[in-house]
Amino acid sequence: MKIGIDKLHFATSHLYVDMAELATARQAEPDKYLIGIGQSKMAVIPPSQDVVTLAANAAAPMLTATDIAAIDLLVVGTESGIDNSKASAIYVAKLLGLSQRVRTIEMKEACYAATAGVQLAQDHVRVHPDKKALVIGSDVARYGLNTPGEPTQGGGAVAMLISADPKVLVLGTESSLLSEDVMDFWRPLYHTEALVDGKYSSNIYIDYFQDVFKNYLQTTQTSPDTLTALVFHLPYTKIGLKALRSVLPLVDAEKQAQWLAHFEHARQLNRQVGNLYTGSLYLSLLSQLLTDPQLQPGNRLGLFSYGSGAEGEFYTGVIQPDYQTGLDHGLPQRLARRRRVSVAEYEALFSHQLQWRADDQSVSYADDPHRFVLTGQKNEQRQYLDQQV
Structure with missing residues (x-):
């Protein structure tokens, strides 16, 4: 039986900050951000959006009534949770109009x-x-x-519908895993921002990739030449390029050139959004499938997932004949229509998120064009609104 990704859709903010402008404001050379970390734009998440609304906005446009009737499992992966007890998936299920017979859970292990x-x-x-x-x-x-870590911020959500006989990607049943207690990145409950040892974390990322990739090749007796492209978790796009370069000696010069060319397509959309944590690998997969003209049905992609702390996994998927019908084709145009904000506006939006305190709060959402928005907090309960109702 073939199981895999049937549909793939993305949502982020309607706002962004230009990375060259941010670099100048931080008294850094623009190329440090544009080339050194490989980012051009960074999504700015307004107070009217959180992980619940982003998740719902990512999923809603791709779901048909038939999909909704068939869904009986909803998993939200996040490290930006809004509650220490209640799963964000429960809020998302309500916003999407899913059945009450759906299993709804939230999962956490960094990215x-x-x-x-x-x-x-x-x-x-x-x-x-x-x-x-x-x-x-x-x-x-x-x-x-x-x-x-400021230039490696961002935000958004990637929604994937998993089904039998999928339209987009049939996923392999074998993978290679590595999990170990590593203090490269963490966020204690009393922090609203993550703590990270950046250089150490980058080294761990590449070490984990090399380990699970080579282990996968060995245990499954797979030749690297059979992989059309390698798709990476991209907290910033330069790290994926470094990881890719580290395994280029495993293939000949022609294959090296192909992998590098495919990678440029895989990071195209991530360059415009920034870090998604849990969604970064799958935005890169979407970017690969949407923008790479050299891909063909039957091509086998390698996927590297990494979460600091740390856990890594490598697995593969095969592109299906009708893969284009399951993709978010409007995404490049939506990204192009976003409004550019100044560094001062970005800083104000960053500092005016819903506060972690008990009193009632309201959030301005008049300028937010998305269907689902966060309007505030009442009686210690977050308030969500479907603007299409």
Whole structure:
């Protein structure tokens, strides 16, 4: 039985800050951001959006009534949770109008959690082939203003419908995993921004990739030449390029050139958004499938998922004949229509998120064009609105 990704859709803010402008404001050379980390624009998440609304906005446009009737599992992977007890998936299920008979859970392991959701969903659909699972990686990446991690912020959500006989990508049943207690990145409960040892984390990322990639090749007896392209978790796009370069000696010069060319397409959309944490790998997959004219049905893609702390996994998927019909074709145009904000506007929006306190709060959402918005907090409960109702 073939199980995999049937549909793939993305949502982010309607706002962005230009990375060259941010670099100048931080008294850094623009090329440090544009080339050094490989980012051109960074999504600015307004107070009217959080992981719940981003997740719902990512999933809603791709779901048909038939999909909604078949979904009996919803997994939201996030490290930007809004509650220490209640799963964000429950809020998302309500906004999407899913059945009350749906299993709704939230998963956490830094940027890896959405992949854990995909693997769980695969197994679920394999047992229940008439059902579908909705997996969403949704996050708001925050390191703080004027911090070393600031240029690797961003936010958004990638929604994936997992089904039998998928339109987009049939996922392999074998993978290679590595998990170990590593303090490269963490966020204690009393912090609203993550703590990170940037250089150490980058080294761990590449070490993990080399380990799971080579282990996968060995244990599955796979030749690297059979992989059309390698798709990476991209908290910033330069890190994926470094990881790719580290395994180029495993293939000949022609294959090296092909992998490098494919990677430029895989990072095209990530360059315009920034860090999605759990969704970063799958935005890169969407970018690969949307923008790479050299891809063909039957091509096999390698996917590397990584979550600091740390956990890594490498697995593969095969592109299906009708893969274009399951993709978010409006995404490039939506990104092009976003409004550019000044550094001062970005800083104000960053500092005026819903506060972690008990009193009632309201959020301005008049300028937010998205269907689902956060309007504030009342009686210690977040308030969500469907603007189409």
